[in-house]
Amino acid sequence: MSIKSVMVIGAGQMGSGIAQVFAQSGFQVMLNDMNEEALDKGMQSIEKLLSRNVDKGRIEEEEKTATLSRLTPSLNLDDAESADLVIEAIVENMEVKTKVFSRLDKITPHHTILASNTSSLPITEIAAATERPEKVIGMHFMNPVPVMKLVEIIRGLQTSDETYETIQRVAGELQKTAVEVEDFPGFVSNRILMPMINEAIYTLYEGVASKEDIDSVMKLGMNHPMGPLTLADFIGLDTCLYIMEVLHDGFGDSKYRPCPLLRKYVKAGWLGKKSGRGFYVYE
Ligand SMILES: CC(=O)CC(=O)SCCNC(=O)CCNC(=O)[C@H](O)C(C)(C)COP(=O)(O)OP(=O)(O)OC[C@H]1O[C@@H](n2cnc3c(N)ncnc32)[C@H](O)[C@@H]1OP(=O)(O)O
Numbered sequence: 001m002s003i004k005s006v007m008v009i010g011a012g013q014m015g016s017g018i019a020q021v022f023a024q025s026g027f028q029v030m031l032n033d034m035n036e037e038a039l040d041k042g043m044q045s046i047e048k049l050l051s052r053n054v055d056k057g058r059i060e061e062e063e064k065t066a067t068l069s070r071l072t073p074s075l076n077l078d079d080a081e082s083a084d085l086v087i088e089a090i091v092e093n094m095e096v097k098t099k100v101f102s103r104l105d106k107i108t109p110h111h112t113i114l115a116s117n118t119s120s121l122p123i124t125e126i127a128a129a130t131e132r133p134e135k136v137i138g139m140h141f142m143n144p145v146p147v148m149k150l151v152e153i154i155r156g157l158q159t160s161d162e163t164y165e166t167i168q169r170v171a172g173e174l175q176k177t178a179v180e181v182e183d184f185p186g187f188v189s190n191r192i193l194m195p196m197i198n199e200a201i202y203t204l205y206e207g208v209a210s211k212e213d214i215d216s217v218m219k220l221g222m223n224h225p226m227g228p229l230t231l232a233d234f235i236g237l238d239t240c241l242y243i244m245e246v247l248h249d250g251f252g253d254s255k256y257r258p259c260p261l262l263r264k265y266v267k268a269g270w271l272g273k274k275s276g277r278g279f280y281v282y283e
């Protein structure tokens, strides 16, 4: 089926990046958030990144203008009534996500595909909150969305082949490389990445080395672009904790227990770069 109009829900770091790449690829995009301040911030960050691309000579001023003209801010979920595809990128919490999917099921036309950018939550359970499980799918982008090439496409138990093929085609139109993943906790990306980050936090918690040295080991020793503690701050410590909890609950294996230091920081509101403080302090 043909996708022309897209709504992205959640104007945080992922939602704004997803909205940007869709608009740059020629789709009509509504960026929705229930919080006006977050929505303004998301729209501004897209404009800033596009301006940087113009300054660097990567795109023409006309492309920036055309991209922005395809982007509409939205504070009302009912605007989804005109979308062919909705991509949800709100907080990593099953209860909040299923409430939104249940509402979307009532608002959107029957043909609309409902996708989630969840990092780890079961797509099958999200789909069960709707009466169209065959049209519910995981479309998991990586952060920062405009830079990272990968999209994990996650089939829920009842996701149809038609829905899968449409999303695979859309990922190609966004110039992303898609991989097909079955619906298991953390999918592939976070099943592998997040235990490494959690182990880095344990390494700090147990006083094995300083945060800077732990990051240096992985950057200089393993050629990772960012050390794991910097990466945790970049992803968001709340999101890291939610993902570890999904792995822990989903597999019932103690090897996935979240580090107490991670819990402590999240409780303190130290959520990483987005809150100004995590393992490091940000201006
Ligand atoms: C949690 C999940 O569910 C799944 C996930 O997403 S896990 C996280 C996956 N992501 C990663 O692992 C990212 C690891 N880090 C990196 O790849 C790199 O550090 C990085 C791309 C983020 C930054 O790269 P860098 O070389 O250190 O910095 P920098 O030179 O400033 O940026 C490189 C390019 O990325 C762009 N960029 C950096 N941050 C950006 C952002 N937040 N948004 C858009 N573009 C960004 C910059 O414009 C720059 O492009 P040019 O050089 O062409 O101008």
Ligand SMILES: NC(=O)C1=CN([C@@H]2O[C@H](COP(=O)(O)OP(=O)(O)OC[C@H]3O[C@@H](n4cnc5c(N)ncnc54)[C@H](OP(=O)(O)O)[C@@H]3O)[C@@H](O)[C@H]2O)C=CC1
Pocket (backbone or CB within 6 Å): 009, 010, 011, 012, 013, 014, 015, 032, 033, 034, 035, 038, 039, 089, 090, 091, 092, 093, 096, 100, 117, 118, 119, 120, 140, 141, 142, 143, 234, 235, 236, 239, 274
């Ligand atoms: N961070 C990462 O590296 C990655 C994250 N993800 C996933 O993407 C999703 C979003 O993460 P991220 O962008 O980092 O999170 P952020 O905290 O940056 O953004 C989430 C946004 O959603 C808004 N929001 C929350 N609830 C609702 C709602 N019911 N309706 C509309 N908007 C809502 C929030 O508003 P407010 O601030 O007011 O709460 C906020 O603006 C999560 O599922 C996460 O697991 C996937 C890949 C990578």
